[in-house]
Amino acid sequence: MEKEKQSTPVIHKKKNSQFRNILRRFMKNQTAVFGLVIIFLLVIFALFPSQLSHADYTVQDLANRYSGPSAEHWLGTDELGRDMYTRIVWGCRTSLTIGLASVAIACAIGVTLGTLAGYFGGVLDNVLMRIVDILMAVPNLLLGISIVAALGNSITVLVFAIALGNIAAFSRVTRSSVITVRDTEYVEAARATGASDGRIMWKYVLPNALAPIIVQVTTSLAGSILNISGLSFVGLGVPAPTPEWGSMLSNARTIMRDYPLQIMFPGIAIMLTVFAFNLFGDGLRDALDPRLKN
Amino acid sequence: MIKYIGKRILMLIPVLLGVVLLVFSMMYFSPGSAEDYILGDMATEEDKEAFREENGLNAPFIVQYFNYVKDAVRGDLGISYTTKQPVADEIFERFPTTFKLALLSTLWSIVIGITIGIISAVRQYSILDHVTRLVAMLGVSVPTFWEGLMLIILFSVQFALLPSSGFTTWKHWILPSFTIGTHSAATVMRMMRSSMLEAIRQDYITTAKAKGQTNFIVVTKHALRNAIIPVMTLVGVNFGRLLGGSAITEIVFSIPGLGNLIIAGIKVKNAPLVQGGILVIALAMALCNLIVDVLYAYVDPRIRSQYVKPRVKLAAAKSATTEEK
Secondary structure, three states: HHHHHHHHOOHHHHHHHHHHHHHHHHHHHHHHHHHHHHHHHHHHHOHHHHHHOOOOOOOOOHHHHHOOOOOOOOEEEEOOOEEEHHHHHHHHHHHHHHHHHHHHHHHHHHHHHHHHHHHHHHHHHHHHHHHHHHHHHHOHHHHHHHHHHHHHHOOOHHHHHHHHHHHHHHHHHHHHHHHHHHHHHHHHHHHHOOOOOHHHHHHHHHOOOHHHHHEEEEEEEHHHHHHHHHHHHHHOOOOOOOOOOHHHHHHHHOOOOOOHHHHHHHHHHHHHHHHHHHHHHOOOOOOOOHHHHH | HHHHHHHHHHHHHHHHHHHHHHHHHHHHHHOOOHHHHOOOOOOOOHHHHHHHHHHHOOOOHHHHHHHHHHHHHHHOOOOOOOOOOOOHHHHHHHHHHHHHHHHHHHHHHHHHHHHHHHHHHHHOOOHHHHHHHHHHHHHOOOOOHHHHHHHHHHHHHHHOOOOOOOOOOHHHHHHHHHHHHHHHHHHHHHHHHHHHHHHHOOOOHHHHHHHOHHHHHHHHHHHHHHHHHHHHHHHHHHHHHHHHHOHHHHOOOOOOOOHHHHHHHHOOOOOHHHHHHHHHHHHHHHHHHHHHHHHHHHOOOHHEEEEEHHHHHHHHHHHHHHHHH
């Protein structure tokens, strides 16, 4: 082990130690680690729902509607006698997939817009930022609702609707981060060596402007999962019978006076997921903040 | 100062035009046409044609868009397809309800957020601080509509203390405003805490303490005055956001507010209503942000002093807009 460590090139070692510093600072933050653990569990649930619960989430048992928690149905059954635990576990896959896909799209577009605006400045910056202003001026949820209503209920439309709402935040965060990096000496040096604008942005500016963008990913994920459930709650989200926490809530709403537990579990699932991403993001922000080193 | 405000209002115009274009094109290009929704299955082709002609739906997209903008500038937002009333009237009939809800929620968020934020900062790293921070984090993670449903189960069903829907008496307002208020209280609390932590580390606090001032006076008089400024900005921005963002809570508590109206309009493709509603919300949010920015510049002496010299004025306005935006 010792020998291997010594033989690694110096540059690699330095990079590694910076990563390790961040990791060390992150691990000190207990609540953030707790968030990471929940996220890890959620990912496992999303990857192996049929192993961790029943393989078929549509099995109905009409004789056993609205039953309470029991050994057979851990969290009870819903209005069609479907197992709530199974549907919540599968709902995890729905939420995480749509959340990840839409944040990935928003991140790609937003970071591109933000980098261009921040790096070139001037007219381009002004035009791009006005477009972002337009997106910011409409509340995310109303934007999502009108897109889904216009283009129809499907998972693709939902991903697009949620992504569109997230683009503005990504481009703003990226732009302000790029502006702080743009005028540094190493960027100047790269330009002096004749590197093209594209290369400078990709190789020198973006890697150094990355920290706030990473934090934005976790914040956006949390917000997106909330928005997905909100859209499903108004009936404009994931089409049935795909299990989704928000639509489970909306189904249970009419009978909540008699069966409050039906409302409880899906809500806790949403809250816990969003909570985990928020905790993780908060810890990440502190760990990546160079002012808080040591 | 006036120049700054004027510039900000001018910059609002392209944004609002863009918002209209965005919503307009979404409604225009979506499958299923308004006449099918409004006239129903029984309508004949002639009826539909007459409806399209009456509402100007046969013109090309660009013409429709410019006609809409031209009318909107004069305050005419079109006629609602379902009720046949002017959209502007319908919106302004609902707006006070949403405004009141936002106002009450903001009150909750100020009272809860600022008090807990101060206590948490003064007792940093105490158990109380850890607990309140975790609760605040939970507060931003809870879907508001779920929180609303849980509060209904608890206070209307279990204890039968408060009504679950409607908006006639003050009792009706408690649950909805608390639901939304706690959500923004969580953000206010976090901002208050970090701002207060910064303030109590300043030299003038040490001076005040050295004078022999009591801890309570130091915190409430010296530190709070400086720490509250960024928090007030957040409260203002939150208020603007609530004007458009409390739609789902309005549905949960059956409050006939603007958000409820728009969502109902979206479902039946009532294009004039949806466009008008979203336009009004965007305008209200933008005006709110503008007022917050102006007040911010006015309240903070460090920024106000920049406006005294005319040369610096423009530069400050420029940096303020680029940073805030």
